Amino acid sequence: MKKLTELLNAFAARPDAPGIDDTPWKTARIEKKLDVNMKILEDIFGPSGDVIRRRFRFGQSRKQAALICVDGLIRADRVAAEIVKPLMYDSTAEDMPCVLPRTMEEVQDAYMTVGESKTAYSFGDLVSSVLSGDAAVLIDGIPGVLITNAKGFPQRSIEDPQTESILRGPREGFVENMRTNTALLRRRLKTPDFTLETTTIGKQTDTSVTIAYLRTIADPNLVKEVKARLSAIDTDGILDSGYIEQFISDGGSPFFTTIASSEKPDAVAGKLLEGRVALLVDGSPYVLTVPTFFIENFQTTEDYYIAPLFATALRFVRFFAFIISVLTLPLYVALTTFHLELIPTELLLSMSAAKGNTPFPTVIEALLMIIVFEILKEAGIRLPRPAGQAVSMVGAIIIGETAVSAGLIGAPMVIAVAITAVSAFASPAQANASMILRLLFLLLSGIFGGLGLALGLWLLLLHLASLKSFGAPYLSPAVPFHMADAKDSLIRAPLRWLLTRPTDLAKRNPRRQKPRS
Amino acid sequence: MFTTRQLTFGIAAFIGGSSLFTVFVSQITLQDSWITALLALAASLLTIWMYTGLISRFPGRGLLEMHTEVYGKQIGLLLNFLYVLFCIGFAAVSLRNLGDFFSSYIMPETPMLVVLILFALTCALAAGQGIGTVLRLSFLLFTFMFLALLLNCFLLIKNMELSNFLPILRLGLDTYAKGSFVLTAAPLCEIVIFLILLPYADRKTNVKKSFFQGLLLGALHLMITFLRDIAVLGSSLAFLTEPTYEAVRRIHILDVFSRLEIIFAFVLIVMRVFKLSILFCAILRAVEDTVGRTFQRRRTVLIFVATLAVIAALFGFRTGMTLPEWFRNTGAYFFGFFEIVLPLITLIVAAIRRLGCRKM
Numbered sequence: 001m002k003k004l005t006e007l008l009n010a011f012a013a014r015p016d017a018p019g020i021d022d023t024p025w026k027t028a029r030i031e032k033k034l035d036v037n038m039k040i041l042e043d044i045f046g047p048s049g050d051v052i053r054r055r056f057r058f059g060q061s062r063k064q065a066a067l068i069c070v071d072g073l074i075r076a077d078r079v080a081a082e083i084v085k086p087l088m089y090d091s092t093a094e095d096m097p098c099v100l101p102r103t104m105e106e107v108q109d110a111y112m113t114v115g116e117s118k119t120a121y122s123f124g125d126l127v128s129s130v131l132s133g134d135a136a137v138l139i140d141g142i143p144g145v146l147i148t149n150a151k152g153f154p155q156r157s158i159e160d161p162q163t164e165s166i167l168r169g170p171r172e173g174f175v176e177n178m179r180t181n182t183a184l185l186r187r188r189l190k191t192p193d194f195t196l197e198t199t200t201i202g203k204q205t206d207t208s209v210t211i212a213y214l215r216t217i218a219d220p221n222l223v224k225e226v227k228a229r230l231s232a233i234d235t236d237g238i239l240d241s242g243y244i245e246q247f248i249s250d251g252g253s254p255f256f257t258t259i260a261s262s263e264k265p266d267a268v269a270g271k272l273l274e275g276r277v278a279l280l281v282d283g284s285p286y287v288l289t290v291p292t293f294f295i296e297n298f299q300t301t302e303d304y305y306i307a308p309l310f311a312t313a314l315r316f317v318r319f320f321a322f323i324i325s326v327l328t329l330p331l332y333v334a335l336t337t338f339h340l341e342l343i344p345t346e347l348l349l350s351m352s353a354a355k356g357n358t359p360f361p362t363v364i365e366a367l368l369m370i371i372v373f374e375i376l377k378e379a380g381i382r383l384p385r386p387a388g389q390a391v392s393m394v395g396a397i398i399i400g401e402t403a404v405s406a407g408l409i410g411a412p413m414v415i416a417v418a419i420t421a422v423s424a425f426a427s428p429a430q431a432n433a434s435m436i437l438r439l440l441f442l443l444l445s446g447i448f449g450g451l452g453l454a455l456g457l458w459l460l461l462l463h464l465a466s467l468k469s470f471g472a473p474y475l476s477p478a479v480p481f482h483m484a485d486a487k488d489s490l491i492r493a494p495l496r497w498l499l500t501r502p503t504d505l506a507k508r509n510p511r512r513q514k515p516r517s
Numbered sequence: 518m519f520t521t522r523q524l525t526f527g528i529a530a531f532i533g534g535s536s537l538f539t540v541f542v543s544q545i546t547l548q549d550s551w552i553t554a555l556l557a558l559a560a561s562l563l564t565i566w567m568y569t570g571l572i573s574r575f576p577g578r579g580l581l582e583m584h585t586e587v588y589g590k591q592i593g594l595l596l597n598f599l600y601v602l603f604c605i606g607f608a609a610v611s612l613r614n615l616g617d618f619f620s621s622y623i624m625p626e627t628p629m630l631v632v633l634i635l636f637a638l639t640c641a642l643a644a645g646q647g648i649g650t651v652l653r654l655s656f657l658l659f660t661f662m663f664l665a666l667l668l669n670c671f672l673l674i675k676n677m678e679l680s681n682f683l684p685i686l687r688l689g690l691d692t693y694a695k696g697s698f699v700l701t702a703a704p705l706c707e708i709v710i711f712l713i714l715l716p717y718a719d720r721k722t723n724v725k726k727s728f729f730q731g732l733l734l735g736a737l738h739l740m741i742t743f744l745r746d747i748a749v750l751g752s753s754l755a756f757l758t759e760p761t762y763e764a765v766r767r768i769h770i771l772d773v774f775s776r777l778e779i780i781f782a783f784v785l786i787v788m789r790v791f792k793l794s795i796l797f798c799a800i801l802r803a804v805e806d807t808v809g810r811t812f813q814r815r816r817t818v819l820i821f822v823a824t825l826a827v828i829a830a831l832f833g834f835r836t837g838m839t840l841p842e843w844f845r846n847t848g849a850y851f852f853g854f855f856e857i858v859l860p861l862i863t864l865i866v867a868a869i870r871r872l873g874c875r876k877m
Contacts, residue, residue: 338624342779448635449624454783455639458790462643466650473653480523481656 026124034064034140064140073133075152086111104144116149161263166302173263178282184265207238208282217275217509241281255433258469260292267301275506291472297429303492311492321426325434330441332416333363338449355410363446369417472504519652521723527655528731533738534792535704543754546696550743557700558736569725570864574873580712581806587867597807603855604800609829637823644797645816648717651794665784670745672768681751702852709856710799
């Protein structure tokens with residue numbers, strides 16, 4: 001016997017041992033006898049204290065029945081009023097048929113007042129429903145299980161999204177509950193075209209993932225591709241949409257994410273209207289949209305709510321902020337180290353006066369400064385708010401003032417770093433990318449000067465041009481260039497000029513509105 | 518894979534990528550260089566017309582694949598080998614030219630070897646991404662380059678003198694002939710490189726149209742460059758080694774717009790790198806056609822080719838000053854042989870042997 005257990009253990013430890021999806025009870029059918037079923041459930045759930053297994057008697061027949069649900073995931077009052085009460089008392093009422101129900105469908109039709117209920121026959125369905133917040137009822141003598149939606153668990157209320165603050169426009173943000181999120185989208189897209197298809201991913205977490213798209217606009221091949229990539233995921237846990245993002249992305253770029261995420265329902269609805277596909281992951285307030293273009297990093301929903309001129313100006317500001325945040329320091333280093341003759345004489349004089357006799361070469365100064373800046377930024381994010389202020393004080397006074405007056409670092413360098421930092425915050429979508437690129441370009445320009453910088457930029461451009469997001473070119477509509485899409489790129493033309501959807505997205509249904517006659 | 522538009526602007530940018538180095542011609546035909554450019558354009562159009570004959574005979578084939586078909590295996594192999602050498606030589610000349618420009622204007626203290634290695638490595642890496650990716654950027658780059666050119670022409674209006682075009686047509690006939698031949702050989706007909714890359718064309722690509730339109734766009738760019746240089750520099754063209762750079766250098770408006778040359782140089786260098794990247798793609802394809810198989814480790818081959826090009830560029834020329842002279846007297850004839858004579862012979866042999874599609 002001992003030998004057998006050892007053998008079994010060794011088998012279970014093998015890498016190709018069956019996982020949880022191969023456990024035999026998943027497909028096992030639910031028996032007629034309640035006691036047998038309860039015994040099996042006992043084995044499945046083990047000693048977990050939050051799984052409620054309450055027995056009661058079913059109506060006139062006085063048959064044994066059992067309610068199974070997870071405490072905390074259900075609303076106890078609804079379970080009592082809408083499930084237990086009808087089964088216990090209403091079934092004894094005089095006008096009820098005296099015929100005993102033989103199947104779960106009959107029970108459901110006769111007694112259930114709740115809208116969302118269904119029947120199932122396998123333990124797999126029972127267990128996954130109960131664990132996701134449904135209440136299950138088993139009745140002695142009737143095969144199968146009655147599953148009723150009585151979900152009610154703590155969730156955050158809908159708030160102003162923190163990462164995408166706006167001045168004008170709706171202030172709702174997605175929450176962690178997927179159903180709330182789909183409702184937020186449905187309220188904006190009141191059309192039967194708006195399709196929501198849900199699958200579950202993750203062997204242990206069993207996370208619901210919903211694919212949302214507009215049936216008549218989104219490219220069917222795109223939807224198929226998204227589904228194919230989702231079904232290829234074979235992992236034990238999905239805890240945030242970030243997991244999905246990494247699993248399904250085209251890859252190919254260590255710098256840029258080719259899948260956008262947003263906390264704002266109006267942003268996602270707008271992208272769906274352009275022919276994109278959205279992915280909502282239960283437990284994550286960030287909704288993914290594919291395909292993603294590089295240009296989207298510089299667009300916000302607000303651009304469409306304000307006058308075109310201002311929107312265009314703001315987009316240019318964001319775009320140049322990104323470029324400045326990446327290139328200011330490398331350019332400064334290249335100019336002061338290699339190409340002094342290119343700086344106008346007066347500027348050069350005042351710069352060298354301000355720089356004084358600092359001990360380090362410019363590139364080392366720049367490296368030191370951006371490392372310190374990144375540390376300060378990270379500290380500011382992670383620390384509790386009161387302590388965060390202390391950090392910014394230290395940063396401002398010690399780094400800004402003292403380092404310069406002590407002659408460690410030149411004043412122009414502090415200015416360059418400050419410009420970099422402020423610009424980096426103006427285009428937050430690719431903040432991580434700009435950090436890494438800045439470092440790379442800094443090294444290139446520190447070693448090879450403007451030449452290194454130029455060649456690095458060329459390679460970066462090529463790299464961007466080679467990227468694809470779900471088959472669509474990442475640099476669209478600039479590369480390949482589409483005149484029609486240029487109206488909504490860095491420029492935001494008046495809404496009534498935007499006649500077509502993006503060329504690389506909605507080939508099937510390109511017309512957005514008729515030209516005004 | 519590339520489309521019609523990508524090919525068109527790719528060809529245009531390929532030609533425009535040489536506009537930093539118009540010295541090959543401007544030193545001999547001086548203020549009449551624009552006439553030379555017109556003559557060279559006419560000659561190039563004829564050459565392109567000859568290319569289209571080849572293209573319609575062998576649709577979807579590259580130049581080197583045509584060789585094997587037209588001449589048979591042995592001679593085809595020999596010719597293909599010669600073309601590989603020509604391409605590497607071409608890359609070496611381009612690299613050296615760029616290297617000279619860098620050491621004399623931008624980074625005088627940096628050893629040329631470093632500059633050359635950096636350029637060659639970048640282009641090899643770029644070519645490793647494939648011709649499709651490189652050409653995808655052609656429209657963007659050409660637009661930028663062209664806008665930059667128009668902008669600096671505008672900023673230079675103050676410095677332009679119409680009298681700089683005089684005297685007109687005073688040089689000997691042979692000078693014009695030589696000048697236009699040099700200009701035809703480089704950069705206009707350098708687009709023979711794209712014949713090698715034809716197998717990568719998208720099925721729907723209208724190659725012939727691309728060649729003509731691309732040539733015209735590129736020639737337009739060159740023409741504007743010549744006109745601007747002549748109008749700004751006049752007779753000093755004779756002794757300037759980088760007329761384009763010198764011209765842009767003269768931009769000086771109210772102390773605000775000055776020292777802009779580095780920005781334009783930057784644009785032109787990126788264009789030259791673009792050109793070299795395409796060239797490296799072509800070398801890779803040429804080598805593949807010659808040995809008759811595709812490589813799994815393309816990057817290794819490319820880096821090997823880049824090394825060869827760097828070595829040739831570094832030791833092939835004694836000083837930067839000798840390169841234009843060498844090109845005018847020797848290089849152009851080599852280029853012309855591979856760009857005009859050989860394709861023409863191929864076309865004639867193919868016509869005599871009645872190979873390929875009959876219909877022209």
